[in-house]
Amino acid sequence: MEISGWLSSTWLVAIAAIVAIPVLKVRLKSWFATFAILVSSVITGAFAIMAIKSNGLETYLYAGRFFGEIPLRIDGLSAWFILIVNFTSLMGALYGVGYMKSYHEQPRNLSFHWSLFVIFHLSMVWVCMVQHSLAFLIFWEFMSLSSMLLVMFEHQKAETLKAGINYLIQMHLGVALLTVAFIWVYASRQSFDFREIAFFFDNNPSLLLFFLFFAGFGIKAGFIPFHTWLPYAHPAAPSHVSGVMSGVIVKMGIYGILRVVSYLSAGSLLLIGEIILTVSVFSALYGILNASVHRDIKKMLAFCTIENIGIIGIGIGMGMVGKSTGNPYIMLAGFGGALLHTLNHSLFKSVLFFAAGNIYKMTHTRNMEHLGGLIRRMPFTAVAFLIGALAIGGLPPFNGFVSEFLIYSGLIEGIKSSSPEISTLMIMSIAGLAMAGGLSLITFTKTFGVVFLGNPRRQTAHEPLEVPAIMQAPMILILALIVAIGLAPGLLLRPLMAAIAPLGLTGGVSEPVNSTFSLLSSVGFASGFVVVLVVILLLLKKFITREAQVDVSPTWGCGYIAPDAGMQYTGKSFSKSLAKLFSMVAIEEKKYKEISPGNIFPKKRTYIARYNEFFETMIIDKALRWMLSFFNLFLFIHNGRIQTYILYGFFFILLVLAGSVLNLF
Amino acid sequence: MLSLILIVTASFFFTGIIIRTKSILSGRKGPGIFQPMKDIRRLLRKGSVYSETSGFVFKLAPTVYFASVVMAMLFIPFGNQPGLFSFEGDFVFFAYVLALGKFFSIIGALDTGSSFEGMGASREALYSLLAEPAFFLLMGSFALLTGQTSFADIFGTLHFTSQISYAIGALASLVLLAIALIENSRMPLDDPKTHLELTMVHEVMILDNSGFDLGMILQATNLKFAMYGALVANMFLTRGYEIYYSIPIFIGVQFLFALIIGVLESFWARFRMNHNPQFILMITSIALFIFLGVLLMLGKIV
Numbered sequence: 001m002e003i004s005g006w007l008s009s010t011w012l013v014a015i016a017a018i019v020a021i022p023v024l025k026v027r028l029k030s031w032f033a034t035f036a037i038l039v040s041s042v043i044t045g046a047f048a049i050m051a052i053k054s055n056g057l058e059t060y061l062y063a064g065r066f067f068g069e070i071p072l073r074i075d076g077l078s079a080w081f082i083l084i085v086n087f088t089s090l091m092g093a094l095y096g097v098g099y100m101k102s103y104h105e106q107p108r109n110l111s112f113h114w115s116l117f118v119i120f121h122l123s124m125v126w127v128c129m130v131q132h133s134l135a136f137l138i139f140w141e142f143m144s145l146s147s148m149l150l151v152m153f154e155h156q157k158a159e160t161l162k163a164g165i166n167y168l169i170q171m172h173l174g175v176a177l178l179t180v181a182f183i184w185v186y187a188s189r190q191s192f193d194f195r196e197i198a199f200f201f202d203n204n205p206s207l208l209l210f211f212l213f214f215a216g217f218g219i220k221a222g223f224i225p226f227h228t229w230l231p232y233a234h235p236a237a238p239s240h241v242s243g244v245m246s247g248v249i250v251k252m253g254i255y256g257i258l259r260v261v262s263y264l265s266a267g268s269l270l271l272i273g274e275i276i277l278t279v280s281v282f283s284a285l286y287g288i289l290n291a292s293v294h295r296d297i298k299k300m301l302a303f304c305t306i307e308n309i310g311i312i313g314i315g316i317g318m319g320m321v322g323k324s325t326g327n328p329y330i331m332l333a334g335f336g337g338a339l340l341h342t343l344n345h346s347l348f349k350s351v352l353f354f355a356a357g358n359i360y361k362m363t364h365t366r367n368m369e370h371l372g373g374l375i376r377r378m379p380f381t382a383v384a385f386l387i388g389a390l391a392i393g394g395l396p397p398f399n400g401f402v403s404e405f406l407i408y409s410g411l412i413e414g415i416k417s418s419s420p421e422i423s424t425l426m427i428m429s430i431a432g433l434a435m436a437g438g439l440s441l442i443t444f445t446k447t448f449g450v451v452f453l454g455n456p457r458r459q460t461a462h463e464p465l466e467v468p469a470i471m472q473a474p475m476i477l478i479l480a481l482i483v484a485i486g487l488a489p490g491l492l493l494r495p496l497m498a499a500i501a502p503l504g505l506t507g508g509v510s511e512p513v514n515s516t517f518s519l520l521s522s523v524g525f526a527s528g529f530v531v532v533l534v535v536i537l538l539l540l541k542k543f544i545t546r547e548a549q550v551d552v553s554p555t556w557g558c559g560y561i562a563p564d565a566g567m568q569y570t571g572k573s574f575s576k577s578l579a580k581l582f583s584m585v586a587i588e589e590k591k592y593k594e595i596s597p598g599n600i601f602p603k604k605r606t607y608i609a610r611y612n613e614f615f616e617t618m619i620i621d622k623a624l625r626w627m628l629s630f631f632n633l634f635l636f637i638h639n640g641r642i643q644t645y646i647l648y649g650f651f652f653i654l655l656v657l658a659g660s661v662l663n664l665f
Numbered sequence: 666m667l668s669l670i671l672i673v674t675a676s677f678f679f680t681g682i683i684i685r686t687k688s689i690l691s692g693r694k695g696p697g698i699f700q701p702m703k704d705i706r707r708l709l710r711k712g713s714v715y716s717e718t719s720g721f722v723f724k725l726a727p728t729v730y731f732a733s734v735v736m737a738m739l740f741i742p743f744g745n746q747p748g749l750f751s752f753e754g755d756f757v758f759f760a761y762v763l764a765l766g767k768f769f770s771i772i773g774a775l776d777t778g779s780s781f782e783g784m785g786a787s788r789e790a791l792y793s794l795l796a797e798p799a800f801f802l803l804m805g806s807f808a809l810l811t812g813q814t815s816f817a818d819i820f821g822t823l824h825f826t827s828q829i830s831y832a833i834g835a836l837a838s839l840v841l842l843a844i845a846l847i848e849n850s851r852m853p854l855d856d857p858k859t860h861l862e863l864t865m866v867h868e869v870m871i872l873d874n875s876g877f878d879l880g881m882i883l884q885a886t887n888l889k890f891a892m893y894g895a896l897v898a899n900m901f902l903t904r905g906y907e908i909y910y911s912i913p914i915f916i917g918v919q920f921l922f923a924l925i926i927g928v929l930e931s932f933w934a935r936f937r938m939n940h941n942p943q944f945i946l947m948i949t950s951i952a953l954f955i956f957l958g959v960l961l962m963l964g965k966i967v
Contacts, residue, residue, distance in 0.1 A: 373778070375720055386722075386772075395765040396758065405761075409754040415809045420965040427805040427956055431798035431949075434760070438794030441768055445790055449775030449783070455718055515753075522752040526736075529750070530762060533732040537881075541728060545877045549712030555777045556716070556872050558862045569775070569783020578791050581942055 003047065004059040007072060007129070010040035010122055017118045022111040026104050033114035034093040037121050041086035044125050048079035048086075052498040063135070070132040071193055076498030077262070078128040080339055081255045083495075085128065088247040088346045089121040091474040095354050096240035098471035099361065103153075113153055113238075120146040120244075127252055131194035133182035137175065140252075144171040144220075147249055151237040163236035170229040174219035178256075181212040198263035206268045213260045214276070221253025223313060224283045225615045227306045231290075234302035235366060239357025242298060246305045246353060247346035254312055254342055258335075261320060262503045273320025274425060280313025281432040286585065286614075288436050292443040293579045293586045293611045295571045296366045297356045300447060301349065304392065307436055308345045312338045314429055315407045318414060321422060323504055328512045333410025335500045336516070340492065341403035344485065348391040348400060351478050355385040358471065359451065362464035368450045368571045375452040377464045382452040384475050389444035391482050394437055397527030399485035405523055406516075408433065439578075446574045455565040487528050489520040572609070579611065587612045668743035668895060671912070675919040676884070676891035677702050682920065686927025701887070705880045713876030718778040726773025727878035733766025734885045734892070740816055741895050743915070744906035747817030755815045756804045760797070763848070767793055770882075774870040781862045785869035788938070792854060792866070795945040796847045802952035803840050806833075806959045820899040821906075833958045836951055838897045842925065843948045845893035849886050852930040854941050864938075894922040 017036035021029050051057045056075035063070050074082070096117070103110060123142035130136045148171065152164035182192075188204065189196035200209070219226040230250070234242045257276075264272065287306025294300045315338025322330025358381040359374065360366055375382040391398035411433070414426035485492065497513060557563045579586045591608040658664075681698035688695025715723065739749040740759045750758075771790055774782040808814050810833075811822040847854055850867030862869045871882050898918035903910045936944060960966050 373718075375722065390765070390768065393764070393768065394761060395768060396762055401761060405754065405757055408757045409814070412754050412757075412805065412808050412814045415805050416812055416814075418965075420960055423809055423960070423965070424956075427802060427809070430801045430805050434797040434801040435794070437761070437764065438797040441764055441771075442787075442790045442794055445768055445771040445775065445786065449772050449786070453720075453722060453772060453776040454778030454783075519753055522750070523758065526750050526752075526755075526758055529739075530732065530736050530765070533736055534729055537728045537732050537735075538725075541877050541881075544709060545713070548710065548876060551712065551714045552717050553714050554716065555718050555779045557779065558781050558872070563779070565778070567780045568778050569780050569787065574783060574787040574790075577787065577938075578794075581791075 030097040048082040051079040080499035092244035094474040133192040163232035177216035217256035235298035243350040243353035269324035277317030284310025288439040337406035351388040372457040402489040450571040676887040682923035690931040708880030723776040726769040729769040730766040731881040742817035745821040
């Protein structure tokens with residue numbers, strides 16, 4: 001069979017799954033869906049690996065007279081994203097098998113959910129392969145709609161519905177922008193093939209078109225100010241869906257941006273690269289700052305996704321600057337760091353979302369202030385979350401450090417550039433990235449400390465227990481990869497090079513590749529040495545203190561002898577001084593009544609404080625309100641009286657009549 | 666290797682010199698220079714008391730913290746001799762491995778479930794976060810100045826040629842001194858000798874640590890001081906890096922570094938908590954001045 005035949009057969013698998021899932025027993029639905037995802041992952045994954053080894057595959061799929069020949073191309077970039085999508089979706093489905101067990105009394109809802117999951121996975125894979133504007137938009141739409149419906153699994157909850165609709169609207173804003181952009185190219189080149197975009201960029205001023213693409217894909221990716229859907233959609237979705245959404249669906253936005261970047265002409269790279277770099281630094285800082293003040297675990301993780309998208313964007317912008325200045329080191333570190341961070345983020349963010357799912361399943365709350373001391377009840381989840389937190393904080397010896405290091409090394413190389421603007425931009429980006437790193441330290445020490453350490457803050461309905469092995473298995477697999485990439489990053493360099501090739505780093509630049517390889521090996525070695533050092537010190541401690549006495553007593557209460565779990569430091573208070581320092585961005589909203597002077601005796605009181613998001617409350621909501629009040633001026637037209645509406649029709653007919661009589665049209 | 670030996674040796678004297686300076690300046694007799702080390706030796710052999718709330722995180726945290734400081738130390742060069750680990754951009758690893766240690770010391774404090782220790786942890790996390798950009802700005806400026814990106818290469822090619830370079834060296838020392846004060850929670854950010862837990866930063870985080878763990882934490886502080894002192898010393902070595910000049914310069918700088926901290930602590934009062942961020946951000950702006958100075962020196966801007 002030909003390549004196109006094999007690839008099309010994945011849709012047969014999906015259709016088979018959609019037909020079979022509703023009639024299967026409730027227990028088998030999830031397994032069958034996972035199996036279908038596995039089959040299409042194996043098929044597409046095999047081609048992706050072939051593409052990496054052989055400099056890309058190309059085939060055409062005839063799809064009727066309207067579409068014509070649809071080009072399917074798998075180059076290194078597509079292959080990299082296809083492999084990430086396959087792995088993360090597979091792990092998500094496997095985790096979902098265990099996670100969705102508690103919903104077995106809703107078989108119809110489950111059939112719908114799992115059928116959509118299969119479509120969702122396949123549409124993402126096809127988005128990476130199709131290079132035909134119309135077909136691309138169709139798969140893109142499949143992906144958005146299926147993920148929207150996946151988010152709305154608990155559709156009986158009002159907030160879930162609201163999050164789903166918010167997501168739907170924002171995604172369609174994105175699609176509208178992309179459609180305009182593609183039509184623009186089509187109108188100028190008369191072809192839907194992606195390659196025409198490159199010709200367009202070569203022959204026309206490219207800034208406006210690029211920013212149409214950037215805004216369209218940026219809404220998916222979650223760059224500020226296009227990020228407002230993330231903090232609603234991620235908490236509303238079931239955890240395996242949030243893991244996959246945060247892990248890969250936002251990366252489709254990154255894929256789109258990189259694809260368009262690969263078509264840009266050399267002249268416009270520098271300015272656009274600098275703009276992307278700046279936007280990304282602010283995305284990273286803004287995302288993680290909001291993450292550090294929020295107390296809903298999944299909302300925190302959603303904001304943290306914005307930070308990581310920012311870090312990936314820093315890599316992309318830097319790579320473009322490197323390309324335009326002809327420095328292969330910066331280019332390799334930039335694009336390579338961005339792609340590696342894409343992979344890394346999909347790994348640790350899935351683990352973190354799965355751990356949040358474990359917590360939610362066992363305690364039915366996402367509010368970290370109600371939790372505490374879970375490490376004793378759920379030790380596996382705690383360790384998994386800890387490793388995920390260290391990795392996402394970019395700390396050695398885990399994988400997040402490797403990609404951040406690569407980006408840092410590119411930025412440092414960029415400082416040495418001959419132009420003072422680039423030097424300044426790069427050093428400011430370094431400072432911003434360092435700040436974001438410090439903020440993520442606060443965010444994750446807070447979350448881990450408040451949720452897993454100390455004493456339980458509230459009695460839960462039933463004692464939380466560790467999740468079953470079926471939910472642990474995918475997490476263990478991902479954790480193994482996290483550690484492996486952290487300790488032996490050099491192994492990934494070859495597929496990474498293949499993935500960068502479409503972005504313009506071609507053969508004949510073996511010198512930067514070799515030096516990056518040895519650099520990554522040194523980093524891996526040093527990371528490994530940290531682990532060795534810890535082990536040596538632990539053994540030393542054991543040896544020296546082998547005869548020392550060990551006592552157990554209550555925590556030192558500084559003289560106070562009746563401490564209580566409610567007196568532990570809360571997540572809110574942990575980040576309070578930070579939030580105060582950045583109060584212009586992290587806007588706190590408090591609701592309480594002042595105690596009046598006559599009020600002597602204590603009464604039951606309520607105090608509500610929450611953090612509002614700057615962009616949403618200060619910009620988008622305000623703009624919407626202005627828009628509404630403007631449109632309200634025309635309320636007299638839309639007044640709800642049928643008589644008037646009939647009159648409008650009459651007016652219109654008169655208008656047409658008069659127009660044709662007077663030859664106006 | 667030489668730098669490792671020198672730093673470890675310096676760390677044995679460092680806190681002793683600070684305490685000695687303070688006692689002389691306040692007219693007390695005070696303990697001997699080796700008293701802090703004797704305390705640590707005693708602690709290392711003592712038994713421990715663990716809180717019943719805490720688990721393995723609390724037991725693991727001081728070890729990771731100490732290991733992170735040792736690891737960071739292995740990156741410090743001595744003149745033109747690189748540290749045990751040296752690669753392009755190793756100062757990023759240096760900063761991040763220290764952050765790893767900080768992460769563990771914070772979650773170690775939170776593991777006790779004490780409201781006081783959470784408070785200290787929150788403050789320490791905030792202050793070290795704010796100090797982070799200053800270090801990167803400083804090292805980035807040096808990378809621009811020397812065209813090198815690893816500690817060893819930067820300090821191996823740092824020539825003080827023009828007048829402005831001395832200003833840069835002085836400012837850089839100031840930044841490193843301040844970072845050392847912040848990282849070790851000393852005056853004016855935190856008073857290690859205060860008696861009230863509510864006003865502590867670092868001390869309140871380690872309230873529950875005892876025995877071997879506490880000894881490690883205290884020694885880590887000494888090592889960190891000596892480590893930043895070594896970074897400062899590296900800026901003032903002679904051009905030929907002759908060992909008979911380098912070692913006395915190293916010892917002199919470390920001694921001066923400890924002396925300055927002692928003097929500062931004797932005459933400076935602690936800041937109010939909400940003034941600390943301003944102080945720390947001031948360091949960042951000094952680091953920006955350094956960057957500006959480097960741009961001027963290289964003739965990139967007028």
